[in-house]
Amino acid sequence: MSIQVRNLSHVYNKGLAAEQKALDNINFDIYDGEVVGIIGHTGSGKSTLLQHLNGLIKADCGNIIIDGKDITKQGISMRDIRRRVGLVFQYPEYQLFEETVAKDVAFGPKNLGLSEAEVESRVREALEMVRIDYDEYGQRSPFELSGGQKRRVAIAGVIAMKPQVLILDEPTAGLDPGAHKDILNLIKDVHERQNNIIILVSHNMEDVANLSDKVMVMDRGKLIMVGTPQEIFSRRDRLEAIALNVPPVTEMMYEVKERGIEIDTSPLNIKSAEDVIYNYLKRIEMNR
Amino acid sequence: MIRDITLGQYYSVDSPIHRRDPRIKILSVVMYIAALFIVENFIGFVMAAAALGLAVAVSKVPIGFIMRGLKPIIFILIFTFSINIFMINGRVLWKLGFLEVTDNGLYTAAFMSVRLILLIIGTSLLTFTTTPIKLTDGMERLLYPLSKIGVPTHEIAMMMSISLRFIPTLMEETDKIIKAQQARGADFESGNLIARAKSLVPILVPLFVSAFRIALDLAMAMEARCYSGGKNRTRMNGMKINSGDLIFMAANILFFAATITLRIWR
Numbered sequence: 231m232s233i234q235v236r237n238l239s240h241v242y243n244k245g246l247a248a249e250q251k252a253l254d255n256i257n258f259d260i261y262d263g264e265v266v267g268i269i270g271h272t273g274s275g276k277s278t279l280l281q282h283l284n285g286l287i288k289a290d291c292g293n294i295i296i297d298g299k300d301i302t303k304q305g306i307s308m309r310d311i312r313r314r315v316g317l318v319f320q321y322p323e324y325q326l327f328e329e330t331v332a333k334d335v336a337f338g339p340k341n342l343g344l345s346e347a348e349v350e351s352r353v354r355e356a357l358e359m360v361r362i363d364y365d366e367y368g369q370r371s372p373f374e375l376s377g378g379q380k381r382r383v384a385i386a387g388v389i390a391m392k393p394q395v396l397i398l399d400e401p402t403a404g405l406d407p408g409a410h411k412d413i414l415n416l417i418k419d420v421h422e423r424q425n426n427i428i429i430l431v432s433h434n435m436e437d438v439a440n441l442s443d444k445v446m447v448m449d450r451g452k453l454i455m456v457g458t459p460q461e462i463f464s465r466r467d468r469l470e471a472i473a474l475n476v477p478p479v480t481e482m483m484y485e486v487k488e489r490g491i492e493i494d495t496s497p498l499n500i501k502s503a504e505d506v507i508y509n510y511l512k513r514i515e516m517n518r
Numbered sequence: 519m520i521r522d523i524t525l526g527q528y529y530s531v532d533s534p535i536h537r538r539d540p541r542i543k544i545l546s547v548v549m550y551i552a553a554l555f556i557v558e559n560f561i562g563f564v565m566a567a568a569a570l571g572l573a574v575a576v577s578k579v580p581i582g583f584i585m586r587g588l589k590p591i592i593f594i595l596i597f598t599f600s601i602n603i604f605m606i607n608g609r610v611l612w613k614l615g616f617l618e619v620t621d622n623g624l625y626t627a628a629f630m631s632v633r634l635i636l637l638i639i640g641t642s643l644l645t646f647t648t649t650p651i652k653l654t655d656g657m658e659r660l661l662y663p664l665s666k667i668g669v670p671t672h673e674i675a676m677m678m679s680i681s682l683r684f685i686p687t688l689m690e691e692t693d694k695i696i697k698a699q700q701a702r703g704a705d706f707e708s709g710n711l712i713a714r715a716k717s718l719v720p721i722l723v724p725l726f727v728s729a730f731r732i733a734l735d736l737a738m739a740m741e742a743r744c745y746s747g748g749k750n751r752t753r754m755n756g757m758k759i760n761s762g763d764l765i766f767m768a769a770n771i772l773f774f775a776a777t778i779t780l781r782i783w784r
Contacts, residue, residue, distance in 0.1 A: 281697065284701060286697050309703060312702075312703050313703070316701070317701040319694065319697070319698045319701065322698065324694075324698075324728055325695055325720075327720045327724050327727075337703075337704075337720065338702040338703050341703030341704055373727070391702070
């Protein structure tokens with residue numbers, strides 16, 4: 231399973247005054263089992279790119295090859311693409327509509343034409359993965375749940391389709407810290423259990439740094455950087471130029487360095503920052 | 519896609535039409551609509567189309583944008599056209615089985631379609647060139663006499679402007695929901711009538727939920743700013759009729775008078 235995108239471009243409002251290049255010659259590869267973080271300013275084309283990946287928007291030009299199949303070609307079954315590529319939109323809880331939580335999660339699998347028993351087992355599995363108790367909540371209305379629970383049910387609705395590529399567009403937007411952490415853990419869990427490709431759009435650099443194997447940076451419709459989190463977040467000035475930043479811990483290390491202390495600025499999380507600071511202090515103590 | 523529908527949107531540029539007093543514009547549109555139903559011959563329609571063309575040209579709203587507004591009514595247009603062309607008696611021009619095309623039918627069908635198109639463009643030009651706020655203010659002032667007999671004119675005007683304001687928002691919301699459900703494998707295109715009607719449930723339920731959520735948020739935001747209806751409400755920018763407005767109005771009255779004359783004189 232892999233994704234190759236070649237020379238992908240898309241223009242909104244073609245031929246009108248409001249014409250806008252949403253995607254401009256995008257090229258990238260995603261390999262099996264990778265977690266990819268996409269960052270970029272609002273309006274940089276992230277959402278447009280995601281919607282291309284499961285055929286919701288047709289490419290103006292370029293190719294998207296998923297598992298060896300070019301989905302921009304004529305005559306490709308959309309149902310097949312959507313079974314392989316699951317997309318969780320921003321604020322997915324607003325798409326809930328069924329009478330019960332279980333029925334809502336079953337909507338996707340049912341559309342795939344699975345058997346009754348298979349649907350049932352997938353619903354149970356998906357709800358368990360997002361840590362919603364089937365027996366307690368399964369028969370409740372989704373509209374009675376809390377915001378974080380609704381979000382998890384909505385994500386379960388896509389997970390239940392067992393996509394080989396799971397795309398999440400800002401899955402933690404507008405959640406409280408507890409629910410935020412729940413969602414991140416859930417993404418890790420799903421990745422470990424289904425070993426699928428995960429593509430995650432987020433404005434939270436810390437999350438992107440901690441979850442991703444690969445980070446892609448978008449700016450005004452162009453893909454301007456691709457690399458490991460280490461590589462990407464080592465270019466703080468470049469990121470700042472397009473109104474992005476590095477994770478808070480990394481920012482702290484940079485600022486300490488700016489004040490004249492020779493310290494490694496690569497840590498992306500608290501644990502590694504702690505190690506760097508500890509080693510630095512230890513060295514000073516030994517030299518004393 | 520659904521967001522292409524431009525009907526009822528505001529097109530933000532500066533033009534003599536945009537600057538006109540909303541009351542004048544509303545009255546003009548009412549007069550124009552009346553005129554469209556008064557004219558009944560070729561010269562009249564040419565005159566009406568020319569007048570509207572002039573207004574569109576002056577308004578700086580691109581033709582393409584206006585034409586996109588016609589898209590949703592294409593079906594109605596085709597429907598009225600075919601009904602008229604086949605159903606009216608007169609001298610038979612062509613015959614195809616039991617379908618007869620007559621000269622009167624052809625005329626009526628053509629006139630009806632042109633009338634509909636001009637009607638839509640004329641009224642949408644009002645919303646293209648007038649912000650919802652101005653439109654409501656104008657409407658409220660025009661309806662003011664009715665408030666003397668207990669009609670809640672301010673509330674009616676407010677309701678109207680809120681609906682206008684939220685058309686694009688709800689369109690966007692619908693677009694998003696459709697895509698989200700498509701991503702979950704929903705299929706809106708195949709199946710029989712019942713299956714298709716059923717397939718709308720996953721769109722309509724979230725849409726209604728969204729509409730209520732937006733309405734609640736809006737009500738809250740209005741109350742937070744102490745909105746309590748029309749009583750004792752004053753305007754920051756009062757409406758004033760200037761010479762441009764008078765000229766525009768005079769031109770409109772002239773046009774209206776001309777259409778009436780044309781009808782009587784014939």
